[in-house]
Amino acid sequence: MSDTKLSRRTFLRYLLGTGAVAAAGGVGVGLAPAAQTALARTDAPKARYALIIDTTKCVGCGACVHACNIRNNLPEGKSYVHIVPKDDRGRQWFLPVQCQHCADAPCARVCPTRATYRHESGVVLINEKLCVGCKYCEVACPYQARTFDEERGVVDKCWLCLDWVSEGKDPACVQSCVLGARIFGRLDDPNSEVAQLVASGKAKPLHPEFGTHPAVLHYIIEGE
Ligand code: SF4
Numbered sequence: 086m087s088d089t090k091l092s093r094r095t096f097l098r099y100l101l102g103t104g105a106v107a108a109a110g111g112v113g114v115g116l117a118p119a120a121q122t123a124l125a126r127t128d129a130p131k132a133r134y135a136l137i138i139d140t141t142k143c144v145g146c147g148a149c150v151h152a153c154n155i156r157n158n159l160p161e162g163k164s165y166v167h168i169v170p171k172d173d174r175g176r177q178w179f180l181p182v183q184c185q186h187c188a189d190a191p192c193a194r195v196c197p198t199r200a201t202y203r204h205e206s207g208v209v210l211i212n213e214k215l216c217v218g219c220k221y222c223e224v225a226c227p228y229q230a231r232t233f234d235e236e237r238g239v240v241d242k243c244w245l246c247l248d249w250v251s252e253g254k255d256p257a258c259v260q261s262c263v264l265g266a267r268i269f270g271r272l273d274d275p276n277s278e279v280a281q282l283v284a285s286g287k288a289k290p291l292h293p294e295f296g297t298h299p300a301v302l303h304y305i306i307e308g309e
């Protein structure tokens with residue numbers, strides 16, 4: 086097991102130890118689906134962070150995809166970030182996609198064990214100890230942001246490198262993007278670049294019609 090994987094698990098254990106998981110709904114197996122849905126909606130705290138992807142700067146180089154692979158010690162070719170090539174009437178551009186950390190997350194609503202929960206930071210996490218590998222969440226995610234780890238029998242996805250973020254550092258994908266297409270910061274700081282981009286209306290959620298209210302990820306898409 087790598088150091089990165091260890092640090093991630095240690096972090097999740099820390100969350101369990103502090104009761105953050107319980108507070109966010111990581112316990113309570115057996116609650117009726119309707120009750121879980123209600124909890125997911127009413128307890129959703131305000132996101133503290135935003136990751137804005139400037140699609141006008143992204144060249145689809147895949148550095149973020151590889152950085153994610155290395156950070157999370159994933160098998161070759163696997164990443165929590167994928168790049169979707171776009172061609173709009175001859176204009177070619179790239180759309181990097183990963184977990185949108187939805188405030189109203191379908192993945193959390195369908196999870197029968199409440200392994201998927203929303204952390205107080207707004208980041209959607211998975212308590213692997215509670216995951217039974219049913220893949221309901223994978224099917225429910227409209228952004229196709231989840232993958233199944235065959236070896237461990239649990240689902241997995243972007244967790245925004247929350248251990249690094251808690252230490253004031255940027256997620257691996259942000260650190261890797263030398264073109265500055267990834268902008269990360271605190272939404273609760275009105276002077277931050279991300280807060281100003283969101284306030285200006287320039288950065289918007291991806292597919293707002295899904296009604297999931299992506300809490301952390303916003304996109305700047307030229308021409309929209
Ligand atoms: S590293 Fe930056 S420029 Fe490269 S694909 Fe990712 S977001 Fe786009």
Ligand code: SF4
Nearest residue numbers: 184185187190192226
């Ligand atoms: S993007 Fe998918 S995996 Fe991420 S919180 Fe939303 S529904 Fe869940």
